[in-house]
Amino acid sequence: MTAVHDDITMHIEGRHAAILEDFQALLRIPSISALPTHDADTLRAADYVLGMLRKANLEHVQRIETDGKPLLYADWLHAPGRPTVLLYAHYDVQPVDPRSEWNSDPFAPVIEDDYIIARGACDDKNNLTAIIHATAALLAEGTLPVNVRFLIEGEEESSGEAIEAYVRAHAQELASDIVLIADGGIAGHDQPQLEYGCRxxxxxxxxxxxxxxxxxxxxxxxxxxxxxxxxxxxxxxxxxxxxxxxxxxxxxxxxxxxxAEWANWRKQIPRFEADMAADMGTPLVGDxxxxxxxxxxxxxxxxxxxxxxxxxxxxxxxxxxxxxxxxxxxxxxxxxxxxxxxxxxxxxxxxxxxxxxxxxxxxxxxxMPFFTDPTSPAFKASVQALGAEFEKEVWLARAGGSVPIATTLQTVLGADTVMVGFGLENDGAHGPNEHTHLPTFFRGVRSFARMLRAFGEIPGAH
Amino acid sequence: MTAVHDDITMHIEGRHAAILEDFQALLRIPSISALPTHDADTLRAADYVLGMLRKANLEHVQRIETDGKPLLYADWLHAPGRPTVLLYAHYDVQPVDPRSEWNSDPFAPVIEDDYIIARGACDDKNNLTAIIHATAALLAEGTLPVNVRFLIEGEEESSGEAIEAYVRAHAQELASDIVLIADGGIAGHDQPQLEYGCRxxxxxxxxxxxxxxxxxxxxxxxxxxxxxxxxxxxxxxxxxxxxxxxxxxxxxxxxxxxxAEWANWRKQIPRFEADMAADMGTPLVGDxxxxxxxxxxxxxxxxxxxxxxxxxxxxxxxxxxxxxxxxxxxxxxxxxxxxxxxxxxxxxxxxxxxxxxxxxxxxxxxxMPFFTDPTSPAFKASVQALGAEFEKEVWLARAGGSVPIATTLQTVLGADTVMVGFGLENDGAHGPNEHTHLPTFFRGVRSFARMLRAFGEIPGAH
The missing domain is CATH 3.30.70.360 (Alpha-Beta Plaits)
Known part of the structure; x- marks a missing residue:
């Protein structure tokens, strides 16, 4: 296994400049879906992502018009007998207020030390760029180990209505075995994590x-x-x-x-509680x-x-x-x-x-609350792939937040669903000076590639 | 007694046009003390009132500059051996929002049936106009039965700070036996009321x-x-x-x-409760x-x-x-x-x-809460004067609202304090389409004149 994975690592390292260029270009577009004054920007971001999908040599690249912001679709379905993976991310971002608390222009990405600072840097243009470039790298290297469908939305930060309606109406066309929600978080830059539930x-x-x-x-x-x-x-x-x-x-x-869940959570308690208390500046309270x-x-x-x-x-x-x-x-x-x-x-x-x-x-x-079986083949393959990339045991966690689209995709498509992402809780998603750790971002690209490989090795998944 | 009072009534009736002209002119000035954009208007209103005081043949008419809106002072002190009455009112009004709920321009008074509609019509340009014209009528008729000092403020609807400070600093110059707060309410157009306490x-x-x-x-x-x-x-x-x-x-x-208080209140309960429930559109609730x-x-x-x-x-x-x-x-x-x-x-x-x-x-x-003795000579004289004007028993009431200046004047000057006014609860003070009942307004002028006469008959008040 290591030989193949080292190939991916080298291949992705050779593409760092191109990946960073796309990431920065996307961050420059103020695709704030909640504000009608940014409708044209949101469409520009959609078109930029369509270009990335095309450059990745994906097929059926298309903008799906909806009552709200367009959905973006692309696929590559030339791996017969292998599972089909639906890859989800979003191209829209939150408003920037309070603007006065930003130290730089939210839409002029700044790199300081290992961090890139801009609205969307951690939610969700990092994960969006990473899954597209992971797929592009695998395709450029030869072939994909799985079939893929991209379904990317532009109103996750506002209503999320368009994708809900579309998935329910087009379940057949979206048929997939595995759903990969590229919109989650990581416990620490050195600590991989997979969430198998949220509220x-x-x-x-x-x-x-x-x-x-x-x-x-x-x-x-x-x-x-x-x-x-x-x-x-x-x-x-x-x-x-x-x-x-x-x-x-x-x-x-x-x-x-x-x-089994408790056994996993116990290890995480000290970090969880310390991080939360530090972030709040007060002790934890509650039931x-x-x-x-x-x-x-x-x-x-x-x-x-x-x-x-x-x-x-x-x-x-x-x-x-x-x-x-x-x-x-x-x-x-x-x-x-x-x-x-x-x-x-x-x-x-x-x-x-x-x-x-x-x-x-x-x-x-x-x-609906989201819950998936952490012993399913797709989940275990994800754990193995992330563990190999980080060379560390993966923490299995639930999340406190809500990702309604995960439950919809899981139940409508009847697919094993995995959520993963590379932003940290204190990266400031939705807040001022949102940022992401660039080495972790590139690790994210490699992790997604490893996950697709791992999914391809699941026997009889399709 | 009736002969003298009939003289006042006739004299005031002869002046109705002039009184109404002053009332309307004052209502046309948007003297909103809470809004700095209306500072010039508030000064214009002050100057207009100074003109009214001069026309009434009062003496020492002056604008007293303060850190806030000016106070207005005037006096007539040529009734030796008779009590001195300090007459209080205010020339400022509340803001007009929500403007959209007004059926006419708040500062273009409209007369419909017996009502005049404008901001300040019921709080407090009616009572202000009435006490000045009552005094003017008595002076024009011959002489005043008491000594009077007018102290009129322009920030009752905002901070009220200027008059508080001024009264405390100039207690000697303002020395009076009776304070008449011309800023109260009436129970009904046919029901005179005197408030001897508020909260x-x-x-x-x-x-x-x-x-x-x-x-x-x-x-x-x-x-x-x-x-x-x-x-x-x-x-x-x-x-x-x-x-x-x-x-x-x-x-x-x-x-x-x-x-004794209870005995008075009992009569008022049915009307009090019915009016309040009608105004709220719900039953009364509470302890x-x-x-x-x-x-x-x-x-x-x-x-x-x-x-x-x-x-x-x-x-x-x-x-x-x-x-x-x-x-x-x-x-x-x-x-x-x-x-x-x-x-x-x-x-x-x-x-x-x-x-x-x-x-x-x-x-x-x-x-501080305000409370005055309803058996004091000044209070009893007021009851007698109002009762004669309305030809009806005067209700003795307390009020739920707060008039801090009443307590200050009462305690600093050590004077018997009476609150009286001619606006009804449902006249819309502070709200849209504020209005006052014109026959009641003119009755107010006559009532103030009767009160000054009655104060003059208090033996040994000074």
Whole structure:
């Protein structure tokens, strides 16, 4: 095996300049999908990626128009008897605000020491560039060990609606044995990691309504229903101050982690907790019955994201608003169903609503939790490939975040699904001065090539 | 008595056109003290009022410069042996937003049926115009039955700081026996009312801080301190869902209303409750141990005015903010001291603050509760004058709102203080389409003249 892998390593090393050129060119395009003023940029990024796919000698390279941002498709299906791998990444990025906290132009990539700094450097133009160039290197070297389909989207950082609809409508054409989600993270630059699960989500706006107009607190205070106080009461009633969620029935559907999972997690606990505490600048808090890693990976959480309503400016105004809203989300774990959790939440909120107030829950988005079998052949092949590249044992982890498209691809295509990526938690994805570690980025290119090779060696996968 | 009073009535009726002209001219000036873009307008309004004072044949008419908006002073002190009355009103108004909810230009007064519609029509250009013209009518008729000092301010709707400082520094020059605050309300167009108390206030911003930067709820949810959740918990802990405040020690200093007060309030309960429910469009809610009129007039209340922090826009963002704030106020009753209540609040908040969160309370304003003896000669004279004008029993009431200047004038000058005004609760003070009932406005002019006459008949007041 080492001979072949050394070939890939050498071949990719010979292409570093070309890979870096594409990476930087992509980073220069402000493809912010959430902002309509950047629609033309987002299309430019899509076209640039189409060019990369063509240069890689992929076939059927095409822009698929949708109601939102276009999807990009390409394939190479000339490895009969070998598995078909669907490769997913996204070409859009988050907005850059607060702009004032950036030390350089977010769309003029700067290289400092081993790092490249730009919006999208760690989420997800690094992984996008890496999977295309890994495939290009293998094709240029001779042939691909697997069949591949690229499906790349441009609204992962906004709605994600186009790809959801497309996958459901075109399951046959996308038929694949393995899905590789190139949009994950790594535990450390020296510590490879594979995530076999992440959390589902219910994101709602909870609206409370009281009187028919805003009121003066002097005249009406003490006699008027106050929607802001009602929302505070409801939120406080959904969780104890220590973090325990108090929604009846919510915990019943939680699948406990297996002994094998725990065995893996135990090794990661010190680093996980130390990194998180350092990043927050405070000790970890939460449900005292659970350990922090359990709270992040294997338990549902409920968080408040914003209160909207009443007086928001500087100074004092004595208003009792007629209406107020709170944004909140629940992160879900296997085997929790978002629709069912939404019902439990509605029931609990109705019970907590104080007199004089009516409440309404608006569903702003739901996603299934993702879970894949870490003993599946595709997963084990991924572990082997990453371990060889990093020369280190791969940590098996779950993630606290949500990647709804992973679950959709997994269930609609019935494929083994693997998530992998090469950004670190403190690389500043979504924040100012987002960056990535260039040696780890190139290691990512090599890792993807090794994974495709490893998938090709799975016997009888197709 | 009737002959004299009929003279005033006739004299004022003869001046209706001139009074209305001044009222409308004042309403046309957008003297919004909170908005620096209207500073020139506020000065124009001040100058217009100075002109009115001069035309009334008052003496020592002057603009007193301050760090804020100017104060206006005038006097007439030629009634030896009679009491001196300090007449207070304000020439500034609230901002007009939401402008879109006005049916006409807020500064182009419109008369429809018996109503005049404009910003300031009910708060406080009506009462300001009325007290000056009542004085002018008496002077024009012959002489004043009392000595008068006008002290008119231009920042009642913003900070109110200038007059507070001025009164404290110039107590000797302002020496008076009676203070008449021409900035109150009436129970109904047919129902005269005198307020002998209103509530004090502590207005604070409560800040909660968690981690050192905003966090992603997927990665950190369940392990990070959430300042928004902390604030919800604290707010919910300050009051039970039924409205009872749970700050230890707060109720100890509440002076219960006397039997005589209750006897007066009982008559007012049906109208009070019906008006409030109609205005809110919901039933009244609150501390079940107290009746609504007690909750509004004789009990402290705690209200939340706004939550600031986290995600405020449309859509969903899964942020756990590093910091969040809530604006809240307590209305206080005799004998509650704002500084002491602030300490009780701080202690309670510290106790309710959940792990991982630090809280800070920023004092945004305090005011003493106001209370005056309804059996004092000045108060009884006011009751008699209003009763004669309306030919109806005057209701004695307290108010839920706060008029800090009343307490300052009362305590610094050691004067009997009476609050009176002719706006109705549903006249829309501070809101869109503010208006006043013109026949009631002219009744206000006559009432002020009757009050000055009645003050003049108090034996040995000086």
């Amino acid at each position: 589902g989500m219910v994101y709602v706006e909870l609206i409370a309504r009281g009187s028919q107009r805003d009121l003066h607190s002097g005249t009406y205070g003490g006699n008027a229903p106050n929607p802001l106080f009602a929302l505070a009461t409801i939120i406080a009633g959904l969780k104890k101050p220590d973090g325990t969620i108090t929604i009846p029935g919510l915990m019943k559907t939680v699948r406990p982690p297996s002994e 005292p019955v659970q350990s922090p890693i359990m709270r992040a990976w294997a338990q549902p959480t409920l968080e408040v994201h914003g209160f909207v309503g009443g007086f928001q400016d500087d100074g004092s105004k004595t208003v009792i608003p007629a209406e107020a809203k709170v944004k909140l989300s629940l992160r879900l774990v296997p085997d929790q169903d978002p629709a069912q959790v939404l019902k439990l939440l509605q029931k609990r909120v109705a019970k907590l609503t104080p007199p004089g107030i009516t409440t309404e829950i608006v569903n702003l988005g739901m996603g | 004090g206030m502590v207005y604070v911003e409560l800040i909660a801080r968690g981690s050192q930067r905003d966090l992603h709820s997927g990665t950190y949810g369940g392990n990070a301190p959430n300042p928004l959740f902390a604030l919800a918990t604290i707010i919910a802990g300050l009051k039970k869902p039924d409205g009872t405040i749970t700050i230890p020690g707060l109720m100890k200093t509440v002076r219960p209303p006397s039997e 079940p141990v107290q009746s609504p009129i007690m909750r509004a007039w004789a009990q402290p209340t705690l209200e939340v005015h706004g939550f600031v922090g986290g995600f405020q826009d449309d859509g969903s963002k899964t942020v756990i903010p590093a910091e969040a704030k809530v604006k809240l106020s307590l209305r206080l009753v005799p004998d509650q001291d704002p500084a002491q209540v602030l300490k009780l609040l701080q202690k309670r908040v510290a106790k309710l603050t959940p792990p991982g969160i630090t809280t800070e309370i920023v004092n945004l304003g305090m005011g």
